[in-house]
Amino acid sequence: xxxxxxxxxxxxxxxxxxxxxxxxxxxxxxxxxxxxxxxxxxxxxxxxxxxxxxxxxxxxxxxxxxxxxxxxxxxxxxxxxxxxxxxxxxxxxxxxxxxxxxxxxxxxxxxxxxxxxxxxxxxxxxxxxxxx
Numbered sequence: 001x002x003x004x005x006x007x008x009x010x011x012x013x014x015x016x017x018x019x020x021x022x023x024x025x026x027x028x029x030x031x032x033x034x035x036x037x038x039x040x041x042x043x044x045x046x047x048x049x050x051x052x053x054x055x056x057x058x059x060x061x062x063x064x065x066x067x068x069x070x071x072x073x074x075x076x077x078x079x080x081x082x083x084x085x086x087x088x089x090x091x092x093x094x095x096x097x098x099x100x101x102x103x104x105x106x107x108x109x110x111x112x113x114x115x116x117x118x119x120x121x122x123x124x125x126x127x128x129x130x131x132x
Contacts, residue, residue, distance in 0.1 A: 001025065001029060002025075002026060002029045002110060003022045003025060003026060005022070005023075005026060005103035005104070005106050005107045006019065006099075006103055007100055007104045007107060008100070009096035009097075009099045009100045009103075010096055011095075013096055013099075015057070015094065015099065017050045017051065017052060017054070019099070020057060020061075021050060023065055023099075023102060023103065023106070024046045024047075024049070024065070025049070026103075026106045026110065027046065027065065027068050027069070027106060028046070029110070030072055030106060030109055030110050030113065031043050031068075031072060033113050033114065033117065034072060034075060034076045036117060037076075037113065037116060038075055038076055039075075040075075041071060041072075041074060041075025041076075042074070042075070043068055043071050043075075044064045044067055044071070045064075046061070046064050046068070047061075057093070058089065059087040059088050059089045059091075062087050062093075062094050063086055063087055066085055066086065066087075066102070067084070069081055069084070069102060069105050069106070069109075070084055072109055073109065076109065076112075076113060077109065077112055077113075079105070079108060079109060079112075081101065081104075081105035081108070081109075082101045082105065085098055
């Protein structure tokens, strides 16, 4: 289910489980919606939601967010969404600027997919509904 992205990250903000699950869930929802209109495209599984019992966040999990934004753009609209970052274990963690980039990209892609889905032209006729 789509959740409104947080696009006003600031330097002092903390990244928590709700943020992780929202971003992951939104990317999964975007993919689900995109597959209604486009052929299947590459997408990396991001696993199940995190809980407070999970240890923390890992670089490869955040890197999947980064790569999936690229995969979605490649499979749908080729929007310019900024430069993809790569994170490594025991080095700098994702910062507020990158979180803003990912969440703004998600919002842009989702709204465009929804616009395309809502704006589809349909014929209003009934087949096999009577004499022709």
